[in-house]
Amino acid sequence: MANGTRVVIVGAGISGMAAALQLLERGFDVQILEAQQRAGGRVETLRAPFSDGLYAEAGATYIPGAHDLTHAYLRRFQIPLHLIPEEQLFTLWNIAGKRVRIGRDEQWAVELSSKEREAGLAGMVQAYIAPALARLGDVRSDSWPGSAARDLDQMSYRDFLAGAGASPGAIALIRRMFPDIHGEGIEDTSALFCLRDFTNEGGGWSLISGGSDALPNAMARELQAHIHYGARVERIEHGPDGAGIRFTQAGQSRWLECDRVVLALQFSCLKTTDVAPAFSTEKTNVISAMGYSAVSRVFLQTRTRYWGEDGPQYMGITDSPALGIRDCSFHLPGQRGLVECYIPGAAGRRIAAMDAVDRVQTACNYVETFLPGIREHLELGAAKCWTADPFARGGYAYYRPGELTRWENIARRREGVVHFAGDHASPWPSWMQGAIHAGHRVAQEIGERP
Numbered sequence: 272m273a274n275g276t277r278v279v280i281v282g283a284g285i286s287g288m289a290a291a292l293q294l295l296e297r298g299f300d301v302q303i304l305e306a307q308q309r310a311g312g313r314v315e316t317l318r319a320p321f322s323d324g325l326y327a328e329a330g331a332t333y334i335p336g337a338h339d340l341t342h343a344y345l346r347r348f349q350i351p352l353h354l355i356p357e358e359q360l361f362t363l364w365n366i367a368g369k370r371v372r373i374g375r376d377e378q379w380a381v382e383l384s385s386k387e388r389e390a391g392l393a394g395m396v397q398a399y400i401a402p403a404l405a406r407l408g409d410v411r412s413d414s415w416p417g418s419a420a421r422d423l424d425q426m427s428y429r430d431f432l433a434g435a436g437a438s439p440g441a442i443a444l445i446r447r448m449f450p451d452i453h454g455e456g457i458e459d460t461s462a463l464f465c466l467r468d469f470t471n472e473g474g475g476w477s478l479i480s481g482g483s484d485a486l487p488n489a490m491a492r493e494l495q496a497h498i499h500y501g502a503r504v505e506r507i508e509h510g511p512d513g514a515g516i517r518f519t520q521a522g523q524s525r526w527l528e529c530d531r532v533v534l535a536l537q538f539s540c541l542k543t544t545d546v547a548p549a550f551s552t553e554k555t556n557v558i559s560a561m562g563y564s565a566v567s568r569v570f571l572q573t574r575t576r577y578w579g580e581d582g583p584q585y586m587g588i589t590d591s592p593a594l595g596i597r598d599c600s601f602h603l604p605g606q607r608g609l610v611e612c613y614i615p616g617a618a619g620r621r622i623a624a625m626d627a628v629d630r631v632q633t634a635c636n637y638v639e640t641f642l643p644g645i646r647e648h649l650e651l652g653a654a655k656c657w658t659a660d661p662f663a664r665g666g667y668a669y670y671r672p673g674e675l676t677r678w679e680n681i682a683r684r685r686e687g688v689v690h691f692a693g694d695h696a697s698p699w700p701s702w703m704q705g706a707i708h709a710g711h712r713v714a715q716e717i718g719e720r721p
């Protein structure tokens with residue numbers, strides 16, 4: 272059905288653009304409506320207000336080796352990567368007031384059983400998590416999750432860990448790598464949802480050299496004739512034979528007709544958009560009830576990298592509200608430093624509610640216990656709070672206990688001529704890999720199904 276079929280895609284994030292590239296290859300007539308003046312959505316590299324060419328990632332940062340779809344686009348656009356040496360990722364921890372370097376001096380200040388102490392963090396993960404991973408099956412399959420995995424959705428990740436025999440001390444460690452970045456933490460998230468995230472691991476981790484925005488920028492260059500910037504969609508009217516989209520651009524109300532629509536914006540944004548007639552009750556409920564994780568990232572520029580070689584390098588982990596404290600300058604030339612605080616959940620929302628000065632001061636409090644002396648060396652700070660971004664309204668989707676098995680297929684399911692992309696409609700919410708997967712699925716749906 273390709274030639275002459277008009278497809279409008281709402282949102283020029285990675286997902287909408289991946290769908291567009293595939294649809295164009297198949298001969299569809301594609302237009303993308305993007306509310307902002309840039310493409311990339313939650314792939315956003317902040318270059319201002321930093322000095323000396325320093326930059327920080329507000330959104331997507333790390334690319335696991337297992338993310339074949341993301342890597343395929345990086346190869347297609349010849350975007351260079353910076354491979355993170357295993358021993359420099361997630362190695363420095365500060366838990367219960369004690370600094371621990373994994374693999375060197377693993378003496379935790381939390382109470383652990385003698386077996387856990389002997390096993391170390393990697394051994395605990397192996398003992399408590401690996402058996403459940405073996406039950407997961409192929410997470411890409413349309414029929415996933417199978418019966419062996421489904422019951423893992425009925426419990427929180429915390430209850431799963433306790434049921435697997437992890438002591439409270441072990442749980443205090445395992446939760447920080449990284450399930451606590453979702454929702455209100457591991458008490459609030461489905462065990463199945465958190466365990467699926469482990470399928471991302473293996474094959475090392477990389478950063479995009481020069482900033483993650485190289486990927487959406489390359490996609491947008493190829494799609495420049497098809498993207499309409501500053502085009503904020505406000506209403507979608509759809510029927511059996513086509514759809515009309517009402518959007519504002521340059522202060523004017525505009526209308527675009529098409530045969531198919533791809534909604535590649537987060538449900539947190541879609542729920543504020545008029546849809547007529549309303550989608551099915553199931554779909555409407557999932558769109559309005561889908562949970563979105565709050566996350567704020569605060570970046571602190573320092574005159575020197577005063578922490579020396581013993582800093583957090585690519586990612587340090589703490590039990591303070593700043594789950595991750597990272598040296599964003601580690602792989603960059605120059606003497607100035609850039610430290611990041613990754614603050615999820617309730618604390619992330621509190622940061623979003625503060626003014627710019629308080630955000631920086633609060634982040635300094637978190638960093639001080641990890642890298643003492645931050646205030647003395649601080650030059651400036653900047654923050655990105657995803658709940659406060661009107662075109663994201665949250666960091667990424669997550670599932671509470673019981674929701675994944677009931678909602679995920681509904682989130683992906685088309686409604687007549689309207690198709691649903693975005694990382695939330697994929698097996699990997701909160702990853703570019705998921706955004707691309709959903710974009711490709713939608714292109715296939717449109718190409719193959721009447």
Ligand SMILES: Cc1cc2nc3c(=O)[nH]c(=O)nc-3n(C[C@H](O)[C@H](O)[C@H](O)COP(=O)(O)OP(=O)(O)OC[C@H]3O[C@@H](n4cnc5c(N)ncnc54)[C@H](O)[C@@H]3O)c2cc1C
Nearest residue numbers: 282284285286306312313331332333504662693694702703
């Ligand atoms: C803090 C954070 C850290 C992350 N870390 C990683 C990581 O390390 N590795 C990784 O792979 N991924 C990471 N991600 C996830 C990754 O950024 C996303 O999975 C991916 O960017 C999602 O792409 P998308 O196209 O689905 O959605 P989005 O990027 O959200 O794109 C949606 C687009 O829709 C537009 N839009 C919204 N409303 C409207 C409207 N009304 N009209 C028109 N347009 C509209 C938006 O402006 C946006 O451009 C992270 C995300 C965050 C927030």
